[in-house]
Amino acid sequence: xxxxxxxxxxxxxxxxxxxxxxxxxxxxxxxxxxxxxxxxxxxxxxxxxxxxxxxxxxxxxxxxxxxxxxxxxxxxxxxxxxxxxxxxxxxxxxxxxxxxxxxxxxxxxxxxxxxxxxxxxxxxxxxxxxxxxxxxxxxxxxxxxxxxxxxxxxxxxxxxxxxxxxxxxxxxxxxxxxxxxx
Amino acid sequence: xxxxxxxxxxxxxxxxxxxxxxxxxxxxxxxxxxxxxxxxxxxxxxxxxxxxxxxxxxxxxxxxxxxxxxxxxxxxxxxxxxxxxxxxxxxxxxxxxxxxxxxxxxxxxxxxxxxxxxxxxxxxxxxxxxxxxxxxxxxxxxxxxxxxxxxxxxxxxxxxxxxxxxxxxxxxxxxxxxxxxxxxxxxxxxxxxxxxxxxxxxxxxxxxxxxxxxxxxxxxxxxxxxxxxxxxxxxxxxxxxxxxxxxxxxxxxxxxxxxxxxxxxxxxxxxxxxxxxxxxxxxxxxxxxxxxxxxxxxxxxxxxxxxxxxxxxxxxxxxxxxxxxxxxxxxxxxxxxxxxxxxxxxxxxxxxxxxxxxxxxxxxxxxxxxxxxxxxxxxxxxxxxxxxxxxxxxxxxxxxxxxxxxxxxxxxxxxxxxxxxxxxxxxxxxxxxxxxxxxxxxxxxxxxxxxxxxxxxxxxxxxxxxxxxxxxxxxxxxxxxxxxxxxxxxxxxxxxxxxxxxxxxxxxxxxxxxxxxxxxxxxxxxxxxxxxxxxxxxxxxxxxxxxxxxxxxxxxxxxx
Numbered sequence: 001x002x003x004x005x006x007x008x009x010x011x012x013x014x015x016x017x018x019x020x021x022x023x024x025x026x027x028x029x030x031x032x033x034x035x036x037x038x039x040x041x042x043x044x045x046x047x048x049x050x051x052x053x054x055x056x057x058x059x060x061x062x063x064x065x066x067x068x069x070x071x072x073x074x075x076x077x078x079x080x081x082x083x084x085x086x087x088x089x090x091x092x093x094x095x096x097x098x099x100x101x102x103x104x105x106x107x108x109x110x111x112x113x114x115x116x117x118x119x120x121x122x123x124x125x126x127x128x129x130x131x132x133x134x135x136x137x138x139x140x141x142x143x144x145x146x147x148x149x150x151x152x153x154x155x156x157x158x159x160x161x162x163x164x165x166x167x168x169x170x171x172x173x174x175x176x177x178x179x180x181x182x
Numbered sequence: 183x184x185x186x187x188x189x190x191x192x193x194x195x196x197x198x199x200x201x202x203x204x205x206x207x208x209x210x211x212x213x214x215x216x217x218x219x220x221x222x223x224x225x226x227x228x229x230x231x232x233x234x235x236x237x238x239x240x241x242x243x244x245x246x247x248x249x250x251x252x253x254x255x256x257x258x259x260x261x262x263x264x265x266x267x268x269x270x271x272x273x274x275x276x277x278x279x280x281x282x283x284x285x286x287x288x289x290x291x292x293x294x295x296x297x298x299x300x301x302x303x304x305x306x307x308x309x310x311x312x313x314x315x316x317x318x319x320x321x322x323x324x325x326x327x328x329x330x331x332x333x334x335x336x337x338x339x340x341x342x343x344x345x346x347x348x349x350x351x352x353x354x355x356x357x358x359x360x361x362x363x364x365x366x367x368x369x370x371x372x373x374x375x376x377x378x379x380x381x382x383x384x385x386x387x388x389x390x391x392x393x394x395x396x397x398x399x400x401x402x403x404x405x406x407x408x409x410x411x412x413x414x415x416x417x418x419x420x421x422x423x424x425x426x427x428x429x430x431x432x433x434x435x436x437x438x439x440x441x442x443x444x445x446x447x448x449x450x451x452x453x454x455x456x457x458x459x460x461x462x463x464x465x466x467x468x469x470x471x472x473x474x475x476x477x478x479x480x481x482x483x484x485x486x487x488x489x490x491x492x493x494x495x496x497x498x499x500x501x502x503x504x505x506x507x508x509x510x511x512x513x514x515x516x517x518x519x520x521x522x523x524x525x526x527x528x529x530x531x532x533x534x535x536x537x538x539x540x541x542x543x544x545x546x547x548x549x550x551x552x553x554x555x556x557x558x559x560x561x562x563x564x565x566x567x568x569x570x571x572x573x574x575x576x577x578x579x580x581x582x583x584x585x586x587x588x589x590x591x592x593x594x595x596x597x598x599x600x601x602x603x604x605x606x607x608x609x610x611x612x613x614x615x616x617x618x619x620x621x622x623x624x625x626x627x628x629x630x631x632x633x634x635x636x637x638x639x640x641x642x643x644x645x646x647x648x649x650x651x652x653x654x655x656x657x658x659x660x661x662x663x664x665x666x667x668x669x670x671x672x673x674x675x676x677x678x679x680x681x682x683x684x685x686x687x688x689x690x691x692x693x694x695x696x697x698x699x700x701x702x703x704x705x706x707x708x709x710x711x712x713x714x715x716x717x718x719x720x721x722x723x724x725x726x727x728x729x730x731x732x733x734x735x736x737x738x739x740x741x742x
Contacts, residue, residue: 026235026239029235030231030232030235033201033231033234033235034227034228034231037197037200037201037213037231038200038201038203038205039201039202039203040203041203044351044352047351048351055634055635056634058630058631058634059631089207089210089211090205090207090210092214092217093214093218095218096214096217096218099217099218099224100217100224100227103224103228104228104231107228107229107231107232111232111235114229114232114236115232115235115236115239118232118233118236118237119236122237133237136237137234137237137238142202142203142204143198143199143202143204144204158195158198158199158204159195161198162191162194162195162197162198163194165194165197165198165230165233165234166190166191166194168233168237169194169226169229169230169233172229172233173229
């Protein structure tokens, strides 16, 4: 095999990897965030998981469930994180983790549908609500920074953001219920 | 507010705190309690989770991202929003319609969307095909303009003099670092991967450069990161798409060792004009820290740790995988503990070698106890194809042979009878001793699984019949891959001396078979050996398709 052939082979493999990862990464991310509900820690685990997926891509059987494979590796990474952070009091108990792990699977499977409805629901928010989301998710600001930027208290920002989440969940549930009823 | 709605409100608020890292212990325990005890709370939690994830998705949020928040804030208005949110009625999921009073999107805001990417959106962007080349380098980089690199791995690292102790997986800002102990792998945002070996002092200058004040550093620079620079007190190394090591000596002298590719070495001593040197693969230069004089030196390609995997406790200095060590029951990175062998008839690993003539079985026998060995076989003189792997690969070209064999397939023997070109194998160098009419098959797939960051690029060895042999009969050596002949020797006798074998391997090759036959004139004088049989390893990490291959020299190995 020439060096050129090697590169071509690697390029092809990387291309296949990307084509599988792009549509499926949200499912893996949802799994991690569900068990580790802290975005910064969950992102670290996601990064390690993605790297491991890339490293072990040779062992993935094309045609099988990529998300299931990714979740298996993510599970290992989450457990590893939990072992390392055993002293932390900001970790769910084992029983709850097992419960969430099992129950959340169906939700992850509906993630595309959910995301599609969410897109429509965000347009129904007030402009100020949208701006709050822009600060929180568009600019990735912490609640504290949003409070500083907007001149309102941390508590008020927190309550406002929580209510926007609640409003969106409500909208999504209703929309899905209506569409499924049709 | 109903108890149900109160429950959901509480879950939403706790979730919001938790996901942003603002949650306290008591609040976290409360969230845990609610989720553990209440299925509705969990259902709501899953929905909140998918909502938060969706809001980070640029495809979901283009409209929202179009709305940049203006620089001047109307605090009073925001306060009013907050107050209204606080006072707003609770969620009522019993309703079946969306309130008509909800405002529609501002058309002006939809025009000229100006997207802002969150961290997760950056992941999405990275995983587009166009970003493949940047994948490895940027995958780990948290947002924030101050980060120029990330600590991607470390082994026994002890940091001093750092304003913030580096943490594996986290970004590194510009600044000086001192590694008192251990090893650290740093991936620059431009794509270069550098392994620092303690004790070392260095400064991260930019996404594409660093200053090495003391210690050792090895760099892997993919094509797309070409131009990566290591500055030192005595010279500057500008990479041209390559892998190299840099060592700073006590007096400020620096040496550059090129493992592959090319780099430019630029020196400027005192008031002299800068001098540029192009340093090629397998070359090395030393710049005197006092005079600035540059001299060619011998490359030391085992002096630098070039890859670390802290999880496995694995440090790689460019070694090849020794098949002699594998036959001795090792992992390929040590030396056989003593004379060991594999019985070609039974496939058993044994420390007491059976030295007697036995009829060949013509059977392929799996080897269960030796890592990376798939199986062994002995030829019985028949013309039928011989099975040479557990996957059923067959080879029918071994030709005439006596159908008997003598002794096991051994390694680690130090009887001083295995001599090629004056080198005593077993004493000075590693070897596999394999008298005629036998074969052994190595499981390349298993090696790849064990070393996923590496590729076996070739099999190399120096073969021959010992010059200490009692006669000069002919023997033949064979190298098969997946049952297909890749290399065959000519007639080899004790007088032939050693012959170099170099068989290229590719990523899809599964089994490597080494065999010997007696050439049809008896086995007694055929003291066949494979000297330093090794698989050359190439690092795959950091090479998302377009990077430079990294090739290790096969001349020596780390001691176990």
